[in-house]
Amino acid sequence: MLEKLAIFLINHLGERRLIGIDITLGIGTIISIIGWLQNLFRNGTFFFGIGVILVLSSILITKVIFFYKDSRCDKCGKDFAIFENQPGKRRDVESNGVIYRREEHFFECSYCGDKTTSKNIERFEKQR
Numbered sequence: 001m002l003e004k005l006a007i008f009l010i011n012h013l014g015e016r017r018l019i020g021i022d023i024t025l026g027i028g029t030i031i032s033i034i035g036w037l038q039n040l041f042r043n044g045t046f047f048f049g050i051g052v053i054l055v056l057s058s059i060l061i062t063k064v065i066f067f068y069k070d071s072r073c074d075k076c077g078k079d080f081a082i083f084e085n086q087p088g089k090r091r092d093v094e095s096n097g098v099i100y101r102r103e104e105h106f107f108e109c110s111y112c113g114d115k116t117t118s119k120n121i122e123r124f125e126k127q128r
């Protein structure tokens with residue numbers, strides 16, 4: 001769903017215009033929130049509604065932009081090329097009451113076959 005939307009928006013608008021729209025939505029959100037808080041306008045509920053719509057659209061477009069950036073291959077530069085080629089791995093290592101959760105994800109470019117790995121380590125205090 002997000003992938004289809006991202007491909008559609010990038011193809012029709014391009015990355016730069018999409019970022020522009022995102023910024024505009026962000027500014028619109030701030031203006032409508034200020035308008036709503038300050039009671040500048042007689043119809044507060046209306047601006048609250050507009051604000052909610054703007055926030056949601058801006059979150060969606062931000063997701064699309066991040067998805068697009070993540071899906072571009074660093075090596076060959078092709079868009080929507082990167083896919084996860086095997087299930088991610090998760091491993092918990094415990095030491096001195098602290099759990100280190102190590103997550104690895106494996107990606108491959110569908111054009112040039114370039115492989116990348118993303119690693120992420122999270123730290124948890126052990127529940128007593």
Ligand SMILES: [Zn+2]
Nearest residue numbers: 073076109112
């Ligand atoms: Zn590639």
